[in-house]
Amino acid sequence: MAIMDIAAEAVRKRGYNGVSLDQIARDVGIQKSSIYYHFSSKSELIAAIFRRFSGQIYSFLEDTISAESRAGDRLLAYIVETGTFTQEGESICMSIALNIDRDSLQAEVVNDLVTFHAANIAWLTDTFALGLKDGSISDVGDPAEEANACLALVDGAQLMARAHQDPGLYEQATMLLRSRISASGAADSAR
Template sequence: MSTRVTIMDVAAEAVRNSGYNGFSLDQIARDVGIQKSSIFYHFSSKTELVAAIFRRYSNDIFAFLDQTTIKEARGGDRLMAYLLESRKLLEEGKSICMSIALNIDQENLHAEIIDDLAVFHETNIKWLIEAFELGMRDGSILEEGDPEEKAHAFLALVDGAQLMARSHKNVAIYDTATALARSRISL
């Protein structure tokens, strides 16, 4: 594995565990086992590093959304896959979705990262709206209503459940918080 990728992996874990303000390049260098100056060979600043890891993270999540759309024919199954993937991001309550971690510290972020966060949010909402629309048509979602409202509420629920599970270091809190949403999906 290249040093650049190792730096990105360690920094991504640091952001998901501690947020933008919760890590330093000094700590990343120590964790990677390199001099801090070596980070600057690959990234000109903390901002550039975080932008790179968030773009990589976004691409991974967007690939998950695309794969789930192909793999799951029913809207409810797509939502269930989303809930399960979001749960995996918790890593037993030690971590959260990178977009949540960065949004918490948004006042300290460069405009480029804030723009990337907006695209990430919009992409997830659009995908969720489509999943709710499909689920209402195919009967796999057991309630009616506006798919856009449902998508926003669903994402807020998932993000809030992740925050609470991480703050208590207890993934069961995520499961409890998302139980009602899961109960409205017909299997």
């Protein structure tokens, strides 16, 4: 749906408080009243786009587990995927954008953000735990601490890329984490 696509892009670029239903209507080429045919309020629209976004990310996490047996490959896929949210340094992940304006959000969206964050941390914790076992990520400490540090790193890297409108900053900021990923995993740790 074009309304949701335009709204999602607006949130990633301007945050919740920077989103205007008038602007969304103009960008879609419809009357503002037409938005209300689908969504009773801005809050309902934002809740719908975040549910769609989080569903896409949950699918990505599940698909990555199915497609990649090595923790390092899973982590690299995560780093690459989160890097796509910078869109040439013009936007950030929707969860970051919404968390910045958290005090303006309805409780339902805040709860969805908490669940989303917990799911990402759990997935990353499992990934680092596997990395400890399969040797595909070097120098793994406590997997839960690694997960929190990783999420803080990729989120912060997106903010830096956005602040300077330079997607290369995301790549630079995540390079050290990428360098911990072994090319051949368990085979290296067995030597």
